[in-house]
Amino acid sequence: MTPFFARENSALLTDLYELTMAAGYFQNGFQARATFELFVRQLPPGRNYLVAAGLEPALDFLEGVRFAPDEIDYLRRDLLFRHVRGEFFDYLAQFRFTGEVWAVPEGSVVFANEPILRVTAPIIEAQLAETRLLSAVNFQTMVASRAARMVTAATGKPVVEFGARRAHGAEAGIFATRAAWISGCAGTSNVIAARMFGIPAYGTQAHSWIMAYEDEAQAFARFLDVFPEQATLLLDTYNVRAALRKIIAAGRKPAGVRLDSGDIAADSRWVRAQLDRAGWQDVQIFASGDLDEKRISTLVRRGAKIDAFGVGSALVAPTDARNLSMIYKLVELEHAGKTREAVKLSEAKATFPGRKQVFRFADSQGKWKRDLIALDSEIHKDAEVLLVPVMRAGRRVAPAEPLNSARQRCAESLQRLPSRLLSTGLASPYPVQHSKPLRKLLQQVRRRIRQRT
């Protein structure tokens, strides 16, 4: 049986060129300390902000990453490494991540070009981590950013994450649950993830339950027998109104009902009225079925009587922005006693060299008004700093943050955001500038590189 689940901290969770470059640096005795920054080049179309997520899994990887002996043997047998000396493989056997990491805590609001994670480490170590850091942080930030919009659109009604079946495999489903929880989702349908994170699991019955019984009324009754207090009955297998009439006629009150298709706004109002007339004011109406923040927002605006929303595909496999274009860029190198800032010239859009910090300025009410991407060495009084040290010498500076702290941070961050940005539509952008010293450094570095090429 092939193990499709990789060993969690395998150093082979990387792209081959990270290992060929590692061999190259090692064999050349190139002992530089490199700083890489992970950031999103631009906001997805129609988006006003991002929510950072994925840090703790990334740190887990950095703390635990190892080459197993059989993994080293595998590389050694690869013809690509035939001219690589044996000392390199000995080095891999004792390989550890020993670097320093600064990061924006999970649940923080961030914008394009702001470093979310900054790694400073011996270049081989910093480089090897690229693939896993990107695959963890890119996806979770994507999900958290979208989930925050859905939660906001629901104006206080719970939003439950139903993404597992649409996620790209089991780990993606677990990551999605985690990120959605950070952004304020009320729980998940994903059992293994609910257990892993100690958060509420949601779910009662699918259409197949109704279809399995010859008679819909009987299908409802048999479910209520087993879940007398918790059953959410699904109304739209055949006909929403007929289904609800059967439930009310039977006289057994369910915990809730669910609409998964059709004109949910109209149906929900009709269902609410019928439930209320039956004296069942406390029966909840749950809506699902290809919902996203725009549809949730429309439902709310149209006065839909919905108590909770379920979201899946739009969260884990978004329709509006398939992936963030998150990148991990070398920005600085300390080598042979010198510090040198790095930048690539081939980029369509400029990226900035140097080790950076993000300074955030608030108004007198505590609402954020602008961000400044600056050199780490700059001092800006009256500003909050976004990047904080999270790892030194390859170990976390504090225990892994509980997921609920990140969730709390996200809720607070969204409150401090200018309220126009919380719209599901595109708002006038939050001001993010690069500091003067940073812009000056970019010019210097470009000039230096142009002289050499």
Add this chain to the structure above:
Amino acid sequence: MTPFFARENSALLTDLYELTMAAGYFQNGFQARATFELFVRQLPPGRNYLVAAGLEPALDFLEGVRFAPDEIDYLRRDLLFRHVRGEFFDYLAQFRFTGEVWAVPEGSVVFANEPILRVTAPIIEAQLAETRLLSAVNFQTMVASRAARMVTAATGKPVVEFGARRAHGAEAGIFATRAAWISGCAGTSNVIAARMFGIPAYGTQAHSWIMAYEDEAQAFARFLDVFPEQATLLLDTYNVRAALRKIIAAGRKPAGVRLDSGDIAADSRWVRAQLDRAGWQDVQIFASGDLDEKRISTLVRRGAKIDAFGVGSALVAPTDARNLSMIYKLVELEHAGKTREAVKLSEAKATFPGRKQVFRFADSQGKWKRDLIALDSEIHKDAEVLLVPVMRAGRRVAPAEPLNSARQRCAESLQRLPSRLLSTGLASPYPVQHSKPLRKLLQQVRRRIRQRT
């Protein structure tokens, strides 16, 4: 440390409602044998066919799925299950998948509404598998379908999968490598996946290698020192033409060069001419950087001199079709000695009841001309059948198929497809019809349900 990688065969890799329904069926003594079919409702926009992938990981799960004692304890403590009798949890402790599975072999070409997988099992077992089957088969079929288009567009030049960093976590990256290999990709950058599947790993240097050295010529030289025969040198860190001139001037022939940005068609022609002039006809030109089948096709049409293509985001996080809308539908139930076909009436588009088979008809040259979705019991001479038995009584009927057999099947399938469908544009659709008995059954079942509701 939180284990973001789930236990591979955990029965908690499911949505909670599968377990509440399981408890419901169990406690009600509802012992039905259910048939579910997994299929794609419609082709993504602009697509002419799909390539089925993900079967073997799905079968691995079905063979291995178990509840661990601590997982059962977790469920038992959930308030949702408070009225569920203890016998249910004893049942979970010995839970196995004991069903029968028919499937379209991996690498086969399929179309919308054609069952890719058909599970017949005690309803609890068939239901529980839904989440994992969908998350494995949906994503891999999505990747395989896109990869086939890229491989076709490359007209014989190798296409290498670079998706790991853009994939939604490590398992998604591994699944993507597997699916891309089935569809004819030449290898992957993903080291752990290359090892897992015994396929070629590709990669030499990133921009950061060039940026790490103060001098670009020196960066090339130091890499050639370690990889004298295998180095593919990256040209576009600062200036493509300046970089190539340095390489040629240094007089050490690399295995290849890579273009990752800019006007790749024009640059590749210029690079080829320079390399040839230097007598380096055998130096390969590799292209990458946000490539997809349309861009590959344009490059080929514009006479780009490219020997191999690298593709990432477009494969694992597609821009044209973020997810297939793959679904898993109850189509038939055997209960209390009777067989009953099932269908949901709330669907915007009709789905068909009954246990199905797909019959495929070829012309005298062996090219496929049409498919017929029919009842499993129908006989259509002169047709090939797509669904074959792969699992009986919970065990595979044959050892897991080697990945290369699926790859071979995909290559052969694409050759038998009407050639218009291989275009990167939208072709007139391949004819897929539902058989007369199937359409008649749909009417009967609908009539029966309407009478009851």
